[in-house]
Amino acid sequence: MSNSHQTINPATEEILETYTLMSSAEANTVIEQTHEAFLDWRKTSYQERGDILRKIATLIRERKDEYAALMTREMGKTLDQGKQECDLCAAICEYTAEQGPKVLADETRESSGGRALVTYRPQGVIYGIQPWNFPLYQVVRYSIANLMAGNTVLLKHAANVWGMALEVEKLYRDGGLPHNAFRTLLIDHETSDEVIEHKLVRGVTLTGSPGAGSYVAQRAAKVLKKTVMELGSNDAYLVLADADIEKAVEFCVLGRINNTGQTCVAAKRFIIVESVYDAFRDAFVAAMGKIVVGDPTSKDTVMGPMARKDLRDNLHEQVRKSIEGGATCVLGGEIPEGKGYYYPATVLENVTPGQPAYDDELFGPVAALIKVKDEVEAMRIANDSPYGLGGGIFSKDEKRALALARDEFDTGMVNINGYNLAQPQLPFGGVKASGYGREHGGFGMHEFVNIKAIMINEG
Template identity: 60%
Template structure:
């Protein structure tokens, strides 16, 4: 296999850059450098690490336009949503800086012979393996919390966003972080997997498909190394009997086509009770047909191209398999002619269990529309999934919706009468095949620390 990788603009299909992959030895050298850096970095006071997180926020702001251009060029993100991703990353850096002291502070605990201290100590070099769909956010969200905690990081980014990978390392260096505290490794997935067993890698965080995530976790488990996994999902959005249908339609369209439909925690299965099904379907179809796809840089574009041709082809294969399994087309579901890896906003209905549109993750702008008999049946269908990352409920009875969310909906995150991605002050993560561990909200900063108990016996 070639030791080079090319990045391709998914809108123009033109080659952007060609990158030479690092060798196994170069990667191992990077890990050794990260470990040597860690030995000094772990002794830097949390206050100073937090100040550098604020400096990183400033570097992201300073490089706003260049980063936005990379997002649009490398993976086809539309301009408005690229700006939102940048703003989110800045907010994450600031939240981490503002809350690190409290989150990592020593705690005094009762200890009968004297006193005890519980402390949160960094553990070493953390390997990150991250995807392309949020090319800045996915990296910042895990790396800044680990660096402020006192760890160092080496990161394998997706090969179609290697330009962003290099840019992120420059951002960290320009913010004042020590050399080797953060490093982007220009490697393929096979090489990255081999790095898990390296003696100086102390933990692994992975975002991607559930199949690959399980392989990463299995490899890490051989060496008793902790992992955090944020995997795929087919999030269900429930439109209950008492739902505000216009609100549900408007929100569900946003939730399905955001980030060109290539979002783990986005609306994918739309479970609508029999009472509202026809009204919702009519409005949903009209709204999806009005979604405009085109140049990611244009202000009036709603939907950009998919990130790679193979991803679009895979999505269309899933649609075709679902139709063979009984699903019918409401709109879209055909690859348009012309340049760019586009797929239109699409809806399938009569979606059957044991088909991709029901069981799997459709990572593109295709909605699965499912009719439920009543509210109870809708909840049953929503939980009939191997995944559990996010989800949504539409109901005018807020108390009932909260009750369902807290006690019955088996996912890590739930929206009620709205849709949102990630928030710096709230935990992000899932259950079941959507993974384990949490990021954001002060939880991620403690995922890769040694929770150490120190017991002091009173000798007087």
């Protein structure tokens, strides 16, 4: 196996950088250093940690243009979307700094024979395996909560964004984090397995595919380590009979093409009640047909290329198999000529069980339209998926939509009459094959702490 790896610009297919992989022994040394850093970091105050997080937020805003340009070069995100990602990351740092002392505060409780203390203590080194689709955010999402909790953090980032992986390490150090409290590992899968099983690693968190999640969770479970899994999804957006069609189309298009459709919590299946199906379909196809695909550095571009050639090829194969299985392609569906891993905004109709567009996650700008007779069938089909990350409902009856979202939708997150990505103050995560555990909203700070009971007997 080669001990080097190259990153490639997906818009131009040019080689960006060549990186040398760390050996198993080098990775082992880094783990030991990160554990040594933990022994000091765990003793710092919430105030001290919060001040560093606030400084990191300031640096992210100062370096926003630079980071956005790096994301564009490495994985093809448009510059505007890269800057939005930076803003979200800065907000997460500030939210965590502000809320951390409250979320992690000791609690007093009654205890027979006296009183008790419940305390949230850090455990040690937390290992994160992260994907390329939001190269800064994916790292910030798990690492900032764990650093606030007093843990130290390792990162194995997707190999196509190793430039950002090293940049985050520098960012945190520049923000005042002790040198080894956050370290990036440039390693292959075999070495990653060794990291999972290392005695000094106390928890493992992964964002990725259900296949990767199942594999990593099993490796960690063998050595009795807790995991958090944020996996893929096939989010359903329901357009009910009383929906505002114009609004539904606007947000459904946004939810499908954001980040060139390469988002786990994206709108993917559109389940439309038959009384409004034609009106929605015609407007949706027209809007998708106007999406400007091209150079991600151009301000007019809405969608850049997909991040890698293999990802585009896999998506196209899913489209082809869906059409073979009876789906109708009413827009897009063809790989364009020329350089770059581009794929057009694509719409499939007549999507039914057995087709990839119905059963599987389409991680790219392909929308699946499904016609249903009523709200009951819409909800049944929405839940007829192995996944359960997000979803949406469009209806003018907000009370009814809320009841469906709260009581019927089998997902971790639901949008009503809109489309939202992650927000620092709200929990993020899914159920079923979309994984388990929660990030954001303070919940991520409790995932890898030792919730310790101390009983004080009096008299």
